[in-house]
Structure formats: C-alpha cells, structure tokens
Amino acid sequence: MTDPILIRLHQLTKAYLRGRETIEVLHGIDLDIPRGDFLVLMGPSGSGKTTLLNLIGGLDSPTGGSIEVDGARIDGMSGGRLAAWRAAHVGFIFQFYNLMPALSAFKNVELPLLLTDLDARQRRKHALLALELVGLADRANHKPGELSGGQAQRVAIARAIVSDPALLVCDEPTGDLDRKTADEILGLLQSLNREHGKTIVMVTHDPKAAEFAQRRLHLDKGVLVESL
Secondary structure, three states, X not given: OOOOEEEEEEEEEEEEEEOOEEEEEEEEEEEEEEOOOEEEEEOOOOOOHHHHHHHHOOOOOOOEEEEEEOOEEOOOOOHHHHHHHHHHHEEEEEOOOOOOOOOOHHHXXXXXXXXXXXXXXXXHHHHHHHHHHOOOHHHOOOOHHHOOHHXXXXXXXXXXXXXXXXXXXXXXXXXXXXXXHHHHHHHHHXXXXXXXXXXXXXXXXXXXXXXXXXXXXXXXXOEEEEEO
C-alpha cells in the first residue's frame, strides 16, 4: 500500500559557519507533506523558507534531523547518490528560469533526459509531450531570447516535469512576472497538482500566489509558527 505521506521531516535543523560564528537557520522542524499536496511556505526574508525548500529538494543537507521522501532517507545520501535521486524524483522551478540561452525550448526541456537511459526518439516524445502540456508545443524551436517571460517559465516547468517526478519544488516561480502572467503560471501549477497528482512545495512572498495552494505554512526565524 502506498504511503499517503510523501515527505517526512523530523527535528530538522540547519546551521552555517560564518567565520567562528554558527548561524542557526532552521530549528527542529517537524512536518509531514501528503502526496498530492500543494504547500506554500511563507515568511519574512531570512526566515529559512528557501533553506527548507532546498533541503526538501535535496539541494542541501541538514545539520541534524531526518528527511524522508517517498520512503527514501535523503539526509544521509552521498553527493553522487543524492544527485541521481534528485534527477529521478524532483523537478525544480526557479524565479529566473535558468534556461540555456543557446538552446531551443525543446533542447532545454530535453536536458534532464540526457541523464536517463532513454534513446533519442523516446527523449523527443517526452520533451514534446511536456511542452504540449504547458501549451508551448508551437514554440519548441524558439530559443529563450525569443520567448516572453511567461513562455520562458512555461519551458522551465516543462523541463521540471519531463521526467515525471513525484515532487515539484518552486522558489518564487512568479517573482519576475506581471500579475496576469503570474496567475497563468500559478494556474498551470494548480492544474499539474490537481489533474496530474504532482506534489508541489512552493516558496513565495506573494499572498495572491499563495491563494492557489491547498495549504500555507508560515516560518519565522527558522520555526514553523502558524498554519494559515
């Protein structure tokens, strides 16, 4: 039977050394995130939102505590094993798209599949399907400089979902977009959550963006202080 909880965080802590000083960013976070959840993390700058997001996505390792995602304990994985785990299980969506400017939309979306065993024909099928899903099949041969901000973010979303990950982590995905375009992107994420079962964890400062989520949690000084 599939565990209804996709992500389990137990007594999660994170600290950094700055010279001789230890800066504690997260303090004993306990959090369960069910499969199919659309969770928003909110809070003031410096509250630990992005740090927590990076730990959930396996981009960083905790100082203490445990992170379990889909039955795998990722807090103890080596760098190489963690990279392979990220490629198979997590799609990343960032504020500034992080597309390769010299590559077409199709080639940008195909990039994660180059780490798989899929042949060229299969990679093409998956990449075009992902572009179709975000409404950009007709822009497959366009480079990022030939796309609007909203279109570029759709390409980034297609790249994030092309390997069919269970989890999408989004760091201010609409922070560089106007309100209308932002709402379109958030509607797309909502559709991926509701219709395709993607579990989404998103950091945002924007209360309007947070309204698209199922659940909102608030961090302050590295502690989950309230549920909105």
